[in-house]
Amino acid sequence: MKKLSMFAFLVIAAWFSVNNPLVDTYVSSLKGNALTVGEQENSLYQSIVKNAPTYEIPPSDAKIDRVWKAIPGYNGIKVDIDASYKNMKKNGIFDEKKLVYKQIEPAIHLKDLPPSPIYRGHPDKPMVSFIINVAWGNEYLPEILATLKSHQVTASFFLEGNWVKNNPDLAKMIVSAGHEVGNHSYSHPNMQKLNAYQTRDQMVRTNEVIEAATGKKSVWFAPPSGSYRDETVKIAAELNMKTVMWTVDTVDWQKPTPDQLINRVITKIDNGSMVLMHPTESTAKSLNRLITLIKEKGLQISIVSDLMSEERMVK
Template identity: 60%
Template sequence: MKKMSVFGIIFVMAFMMVSNPLTNEFISKIKGNSLEVSIEKDSLYHEIVLNSEKYKVPASDAKIDKIWKAIPGYNGLKVDIEASYKKMKESGEFEEEKLVFKQVKPAVHLEDLPPAPIYKGHPDKPMVSFIINVAWGNEYLPDMLATLKKHHVSATFFLEGRWVQKYPELAQMIADAGHEIGNHSFTHPDLKVSSAAKIRQEMMKTNGVIKATIGSSPVWFAPPSGSYRDEVVTIAAEEKMGTIMWSVDTVDWQKPSPDVLINRVMSKVHNGAIILMHPTSPTAQSLDRLIIRIKQKQLQINTITELLKEERSVDSFSMEKMKDHKKD
């Protein structure tokens, strides 16, 4: 009986609460607010989904070009719907400038391609690389390194093996400054006419002395004077190195005036450019202005490794750049 009485009291109290007009009003408000928020979220979310397709930028696969040989891939972009919604939900309205993007990898990567020389990075990547071949010109290295440091620029130095053997402290200084070190053969021969055994010996001996000096082996190889045949590229690949050429030449070994050197580079510089230079007086004198001019074109300057990465150079993708991309 006591249990029955307790249940009866609970039933009556529950009935009164449910039947209470104030309770009904409270529940209605909660339901209404929830429904309103749900509708608002669904509407905004749906709008982001509908718009996302027109902002999509497909990934670009790595490929072998008939003229430019190996071209690295480049990540695509798609709208991060969840992240974009979170940025817009406070206003509850679709706002183009608040779109958040995430990168999409290509299906074909540089390492998937057969061995081929690389003359430039991807044409959509707003970055260039300085490659600095070193077999002489020690007196100009300190000024060049100071200028690179001043502008927070990292370059890729291709070092001749016998030069490293003779000047290990300079090689270490370059590496300590944060620059990438590449292989430029041991004795600077014409590899296009060298035997396969000679080619491999030049590469392996240089890798050995560089590793003994700075503690790591190069992953990039630059043929002396840019002279090579297909077998050179294949042997470099077997030695775990990619072969690097260039798309812009300073021709600084001819000792042009700094103005001529700068104009020569700026008339040819492009997205993905690999710019060849050496430690020379005109290069040391023009490097400061050259870096400033290149950066004014909204181009970053970094190592070969960074240039050839598929990742886009910036996480955010502005609407202005997107529109430019669509026009192209």
């Protein structure tokens, strides 16, 4: 009888707890919270989708410009919706600082263009390059290399073949310091006056001696004094090299003072600029301050290959 009474009591207690208005309210609140979280997550995802186009930039195709000749392409950026959602999910609110991007390549690349000289990088890329043509000036190279190293800056050194033959250790020093080397002809002739055979010979012999001394293949050709013909550029392309000129000239061979050289560069330098210089005393004495001022303009300094890369610089 006692067992029966206890069983009845438990049944009544269970019925009462399930049908208790307080319990109903608590359960309803749990259900309501679950729906709210789901709605919040869905709202966040949709917010990212809605806002994404505001932050996206289309890629820019490589092209032949009427003035600047060949100009490399530049990657665009697109919001990675799922990665961005995952990045913001913890806080549950849209935060543009937590957007995740992926780069979108252009349809036309520098390699797709017909042979054409290159005078600058893409105008939207906040990067510049130092083009240092070397056929003489050994006494100033150590100081220039030391200054570049102190600023953790790399440059593109265009080497004359005959110079490399006579100075293989200096050529190796340049490469071992992390710099890029390119072809600057073998004997510094006026390339505009050479026939096809002579042009090819100048380039091939220089490529051979640079690779023998440094182990590096040249992918860029800088004609001495900027002198070339269309045929010069085509022959370089046949040898898997693109022809590089410059955007800003230091005119350091005229022995300007550091202030003159720096003013000449800083007043003209901009996104994509390539700065021509040589291992002269003027450049050696100006380089430290010049690098500092260029960086203060928000420009990164790197080799020509980096400048010509379509990789977008994301802040």
